[in-house]
Amino acid sequence: MKFKTFVGVSALALLSSQAVASAVVVNQGLSEQEVLAAQRGWCSALVEISKTHEEKGQAAAKSLAKNVIDSAYGYQMGAVLFKPTLTVKPQTFRPTSEGALSYFVGGDPNFPSDSGFALKGWQKCEIDNNAVFIAGDSASTIGKVHFTAEDGSVTSVDKTWGFVKDDAGDLRIVLHHSSLEYQN
Amino acid sequence: MKFKTFVGVSALALLSSQAVASAVVVNQGLSEQEVLAAQRGWCSALVEISKTHEEKGQAAAKSLAKNVIDSAYGYQMGAVLFKPTLTVKPQTFRPTSEGALSYFVGGDPNFPSDSGFALKGWQKCEIDNNAVFIAGDSASTIGKVHFTAEDGSVTSVDKTWGFVKDDAGDLRIVLHHSSLEYQN
Amino acid sequence: MKFKTFVGVSALALLSSQAVASAVVVNQGLSEQEVLAAQRGWCSALVEISKTHEEKGQAAAKSLAKNVIDSAYGYQMGAVLFKPTLTVKPQTFRPTSEGALSYFVGGDPNFPSDSGFALKGWQKCEIDNNAVFIAGDSASTIGKVHFTAEDGSVTSVDKTWGFVKDDAGDLRIVLHHSSLEYQN
Amino acid sequence: MKFKTFVGVSALALLSSQAVASAVVVNQGLSEQEVLAAQRGWCSALVEISKTHEEKGQAAAKSLAKNVIDSAYGYQMGAVLFKPTLTVKPQTFRPTSEGALSYFVGGDPNFPSDSGFALKGWQKCEIDNNAVFIAGDSASTIGKVHFTAEDGSVTSVDKTWGFVKDDAGDLRIVLHHSSLEYQN
Numbered sequence: 001m002k003f004k005t006f007v008g009v010s011a012l013a014l015l016s017s018q019a020v021a022s023a024v025v026v027n028q029g030l031s032e033q034e035v036l037a038a039q040r041g042w043c044s045a046l047v048e049i050s051k052t053h054e055e056k057g058q059a060a061a062k063s064l065a066k067n068v069i070d071s072a073y074g075y076q077m078g079a080v081l082f083k084p085t086l087t088v089k090p091q092t093f094r095p096t097s098e099g100a101l102s103y104f105v106g107g108d109p110n111f112p113s114d115s116g117f118a119l120k121g122w123q124k125c126e127i128d129n130n131a132v133f134i135a136g137d138s139a140s141t142i143g144k145v146h147f148t149a150e151d152g153s154v155t156s157v158d159k160t161w162g163f164v165k166d167d168a169g170d171l172r173i174v175l176h177h178s179s180l181e182y183q184n
Numbered sequence: 185m186k187f188k189t190f191v192g193v194s195a196l197a198l199l200s201s202q203a204v205a206s207a208v209v210v211n212q213g214l215s216e217q218e219v220l221a222a223q224r225g226w227c228s229a230l231v232e233i234s235k236t237h238e239e240k241g242q243a244a245a246k247s248l249a250k251n252v253i254d255s256a257y258g259y260q261m262g263a264v265l266f267k268p269t270l271t272v273k274p275q276t277f278r279p280t281s282e283g284a285l286s287y288f289v290g291g292d293p294n295f296p297s298d299s300g301f302a303l304k305g306w307q308k309c310e311i312d313n314n315a316v317f318i319a320g321d322s323a324s325t326i327g328k329v330h331f332t333a334e335d336g337s338v339t340s341v342d343k344t345w346g347f348v349k350d351d352a353g354d355l356r357i358v359l360h361h362s363s364l365e366y367q368n
Numbered sequence: 369m370k371f372k373t374f375v376g377v378s379a380l381a382l383l384s385s386q387a388v389a390s391a392v393v394v395n396q397g398l399s400e401q402e403v404l405a406a407q408r409g410w411c412s413a414l415v416e417i418s419k420t421h422e423e424k425g426q427a428a429a430k431s432l433a434k435n436v437i438d439s440a441y442g443y444q445m446g447a448v449l450f451k452p453t454l455t456v457k458p459q460t461f462r463p464t465s466e467g468a469l470s471y472f473v474g475g476d477p478n479f480p481s482d483s484g485f486a487l488k489g490w491q492k493c494e495i496d497n498n499a500v501f502i503a504g505d506s507a508s509t510i511g512k513v514h515f516t517a518e519d520g521s522v523t524s525v526d527k528t529w530g531f532v533k534d535d536a537g538d539l540r541i542v543l544h545h546s547s548l549e550y551q552n
Numbered sequence: 553m554k555f556k557t558f559v560g561v562s563a564l565a566l567l568s569s570q571a572v573a574s575a576v577v578v579n580q581g582l583s584e585q586e587v588l589a590a591q592r593g594w595c596s597a598l599v600e601i602s603k604t605h606e607e608k609g610q611a612a613a614k615s616l617a618k619n620v621i622d623s624a625y626g627y628q629m630g631a632v633l634f635k636p637t638l639t640v641k642p643q644t645f646r647p648t649s650e651g652a653l654s655y656f657v658g659g660d661p662n663f664p665s666d667s668g669f670a671l672k673g674w675q676k677c678e679i680d681n682n683a684v685f686i687a688g689d690s691a692s693t694i695g696k697v698h699f700t701a702e703d704g705s706v707t708s709v710d711k712t713w714g715f716v717k718d719d720a721g722d723l724r725i726v727l728h729h730s731s732l733e734y735q736n
Contacts, residue, residue, distance in 0.1 A: 023313035023327065024463050026446040026542075028532075029213040029320050077535070078394040081683045081694035083710050088736055092710060093682040093694060095392050113736065129207035130645040131631045133714070133726050135690045136213050136320025137505050140714050140727045142633035142645060143207065158635050158644060160712055160729040162685070162692050164396075167445070167535040174394075174685050175692045177712040179731030184640055184665065208631040208647050210726075212716075261719070262578040263499045265510035267526045272552055276526060277498040277510060279576050297552065314461040315447045317530070317542050321689050322503045324530050324543045326449035326461060342451050342460060344528055344545040346501070346508050348580075351629070351719040358501050358578075359508045361528040363547030368456055368481065391681035391695065397581040397688050497575035504581050504688025511575065 028137065030165050035132060035139045038163055038171040042072065043125035043145070049104065049118040058119065062105045065118055069100050074164060074172035085157050085178040088113055124148035138164045140175070156181055212321065214349050219316060219323045222347055222355040226256065227309035227329070233288065233302040242303065246289045249302060253284050258348060258356035269341050269362040272297055308332035322348045324359070340365055396505065398533050403500060403507045406531055406539040410440065411493035411513070417472065417486040426487065430473045433486060437468050442532060442540035453525050453546040456481055492516035506532045508543070524549055580689065582717050587684060587691045590715055590723040594624065595677035595697070601656065601670040610671065614657045617670060621652050626716060626724035637709050637730040640665055676700035690716045692727070708733055 045068045053061035073080050075097040082094040084103045091111055094100045102108035106116030129143035145159045162175025229252045237245035257264050259281040266278040268287045275295055278284045286292035290300030313327035329343045346359025413436045421429035441448050443465040450462040452471045459479055462468045470476035474484030497511035513527045530543025597620045605613035625632050627649040634646040636655045643663055646652045654660035658668030681695035697711045714727025 023325075024315040024447040025216055025318070026315070027216065027318040028445070029215070029318050031213070032209055032211065077396070077685075079392040079683045079685070081685055081692055081712065083694055083712065083731075086734055086736065088734055092696070092733070095683045131208040131633045131647050132210070133629075133631070133633055134209070134211040134213050135687075135716055135726070136322070138320070138687045138690050140633055140692075141207075142635055142727065142729060144644070158729070158731065160633065160635065160727065162714065162727075164687055174687070175694065175712065175714075177694060177710070177729045177731070179635075179710065179729070180734065181644070182638055182640055182732065184638065210630040212629070261501075261580070263501070263576040265499045265501055265508055265528065267510055267528065267547075270550055270552065272550055276512070276549070279499050315449045315463045317445075317447070317449055319503075319506045319532055319542070322506050324449055324508075326451055326543065326545060328460070342545070342547065344449065344451065344543065346530065346543075348503055358503070359510065359528065359530075361510060361526070361545045361547070363451075363526065363545070364550065365460070366454055366456055366548065368454065391693075392683040393584055393686070394684070395584065395686040397583070397686050399581070400577055400579065499576040500578070502577070502579040502581050504690070506688070509575075 028165060028169075030134055030137060030139050030163065030171065032132060032134065034165075034171055035134065035141060035163060036127075038072075038173075039127050039129075039141060039161065042161075042173070043127060045072065046118055046125050046147075047122050050120065050122040053105075053116075053119045054121060058105065058107060058116075061119060062101070062107070065104045066101055069097050069104070071170070072173055073097065073100060073176075074166070074174040075100070077164075077172075077174065080173065081162070081175040081177070083177045083179070084117065085180060086117060120147075121150040122147050123150060138162065138174075139171075145178075212349060212353075214318055214321060214323050214347065214355065216316060216318065218349075218355055219318065219325060219347060220311075220313075222256075222357075223311050223313075223325060223345065226345075226357070227311060229256065230302055230309050230331075231306050234304065234306040237289075237300075237303045238305065242289065242291060242300075245300075245303060246285070246291070249288045250285055253281050253288070255354070256357055257281065257284060257360075258350070258358040259284070261348075261356075261358065264357065265346070265359040265361070267361045267363070268301065269364060270301060304331075305334040306331050307334060322346060322358075323355075329362075396533060396537075398502055398505060398507050398531065398539065400500060400502065402533075402539055403502065403509060403531060404495075406440075406541075407495050407497075407509060407529065410529075410541070411495060413440065414486055414493050414515075415490050418488065418490040421473075421484075421487045422489065426473065426475060426484075429484075429487060430469070430475070433472045434469055437465050437472070439538070440541055441465065441468060441544075442534070442542040443468070445532075445540075445542065448541065449530070449543040449545070451545045451547070452485065453548060454485060488515075489518040490515050491518060506530065506542075507539075513546075580717060580721075582686055582689060582691050582715065582723065584684060584686065586717075586723055587686065587693060587715060588679075588681075590624075590725075591679050591681075591693060591713065594713075594725070595679060597624065598670055598677050598699075599674050602672065602674040605657075605668075605671045606673065610657065610659060610668075613668075613671060614653070614659070617656045618653055621649050621656070623722070624725055625649065625652060625728075626718070626726040627652070629716075629724075629726065632725065633714070633727040633729070635729045635731070636669065637732060638669060672699075673702040674699050675702060690714060690726075691723075697730075 079095040102111035102114045104118040106114045126146045133140045160177040163171045263279040286295035286298045288302040310330045317324045344361040347355045447463040470479035470482045472486040494514045501508045528545040531539045631647040654663035654666045656670040678698045685692045712729040715723045
């Protein structure tokens with residue numbers, strides 16, 4: 001509202017802020033901090049899956065990855081809009097959690113081209129956002145994500161994420177488009 | 185997302201927060217502060233209309249009220265869900281801005297029962313929220329609003345407001361239900 | 369988008385609508401039909417609680433009312449903005465489910481002024497909306513609700529409801545302001 | 553709400569649907585049809601810019617493209633999350649409308665690597681959605697888009713769009729990530 005000139009009445013402001021102190025506030029909005037934390041959570045989970053694979057093998061990594069997908073993606077809403085970095089036709093998109101799990105840890109005969117992106121020994125995962133858009137209940141980000149491999153080499157991808165907040169107040173990825181950088 | 189255990193990687197957090205510093209953030213969400221400011225804006229505008237009426241007459245008060253309604257309510261979206269405190273059938277609800285203006289300043293032959301709620305010499309308007317609900321792009325509040333008249337007497341109403349943020353980033357009232365306290 | 373003039377390319381439209389036939393659609397929006405059904409559900413539940421009270425007593429009515437509140441209101445989100453028709457200070461608002469239950473069926477020593485609104489032998493509950501506002505994930509309605517008692521007399525209230533859709537796709541009441549008609 | 557068993561009271565349903573006939577409905581939600589129309593609008597605009605370039609030259613194409621960007625993207629909200637198909641570092645992302653315009657029609661010395669994607673003589677643009685997600689006020693789509701060149705060759709890209717509805721009721725693109733298919 002544009003009544004900035006009226007808002008300055010300090011006694012009123014004081015009064016109403018005191019009154020508000022006792023009001024219950026339910027906030028289902030989505031803050032920038034929550035979005036950034038969710039991004040960091042994704043990166044940390046990826047590195048953790050890589051580490052688990054190295055230390056405990058593929059089965060343990062798969063179990064962790066399944067847990068990550070179940071809690072961090074929104075597959076229970078019906079579908080996720082997911083285009084992973086390295087998938088090919090006719091399985092480019094992974095609208096089901098099975099397709100996402102196979103992409104991250106491989107080993108699923110239904111997705112023969114998957115070798116397990118999360119098993120590649122990633123040591124570091126860094127986010128470099130270009131822009132963040134918060135539309136109320138949902139948020140989107142676009143930017144670079146840099147993955148550091150065991151030999152120190154870095155792979156950069158262009159990555160878009162879309163998030164919504166679930167009833168429990170946790171952010172879930174409902175959109176994920178990742179692509180290698182274009183080389184002209 | 186539930187990866188709170190992973191989020192603690194401090195180097196990463198540091199890195200990504202640095203990176204984020206340069207990201208553009210568009211936030212169309214609606215904060216508690218914005219909601220409280222909009223409520224205070226409504227109260228201040230009411231007192232201002234009363235004061236204008238006293239000092240400059242009904243025409244000036246009407247002109248100000250029209251300005252307030254145009255900028256603080258969402259009539260341009262098609263309708264506002266508005267049940268003022270003192271309206272009666274068959275004009276209980278005021279889905280059009282004409283009906284709102286008449287309620288606040290009276291003098292409209294199309295709304296013969298309106299005497300002008302904002303012209304009653306209000307000196308003070310205080311908000312005492314019971315609860316605030318933010319659903320992302322929209323917010324609702326419920327609570328008491330106390331109006332102090334020239335003679336110091338206080339009228340309390342039960343008031344619900346619904347707000348949305350417009351394209352310009354300003355909150356607009358799209359819902360307003362006000363009622364006298366029930367006397368049993 | 370404003371490219372209506374370009375949209376008419378029929379071959380394209382045909383192609384894309386065919387293509388879409390196989391796309392998964394997750395729609396968390398909220399339709400007018402869902403809102404009207406939720407309103408009717410509230411009315412039907414009220415009449416059903418009255419009937420249960422008559423036929424099976426207060427305990428059965430209370431059990432049903434609890435079930436209704438748990439599934440139709442949004443108390444699990446933290447609070448509901450609820451101003452029932454007949455409550456008085458200092459318990460005007462009912463931000464907790466206990467307060468709502470007491471209002472509907474009475475008998476709670478913590479809410480001594482409640483006599484049980486849903487136990488009043490309501491035979492009919494009719495909704496007469498003045499306006500409906502759908503903001504995407506949330507919706508609000510305002511209008512009259514008419515309650516017919518056993519003796520055929522009708523009580524009319526001014527009622528505002530706010531709804532959001534939960535993760536399971538069901539609407540929940542997060543806002544409810546009801547008031548007797550103003551008598552001038 | 554889960555009161556489907558109560559909703560069947562036909563007299564009530566009839567009554568309330570009659571009553572509703574006269575209610576004003578403001579719906580700011582976003583339908584699947586609107587999303588699909590916006591996608592087709594983008595495709596049609598691209599082909600139209602190509603055709604305008606061919607028939608009237610670059611200046612006319614640029615003027616049309618500017619018009620398209622101004623009305624179909626959400627740059628006036630502060631930024632668009634845009635990763636076009638063929639951009640390279642350090643100008644991979646185009647958060648400003650200048651960057652978008654340059655990508656589509658080239659000729660801007662500030663974006664020396666742009667040759668004008670919309671000037672490539674596109675004859676056809678077809679959308680093949682994998683999934684559509686509607687979150688209330690916003691929607692996302694992911695899928696293939698196929699571009700047919702003058703020589704009949706087809707280029708396919710993986711494309712994600714995010715839309716919001718503006719105050720005027722028009723959808724605007726606030727997110728656009730496009731990438732060439734991964735070749736393993």
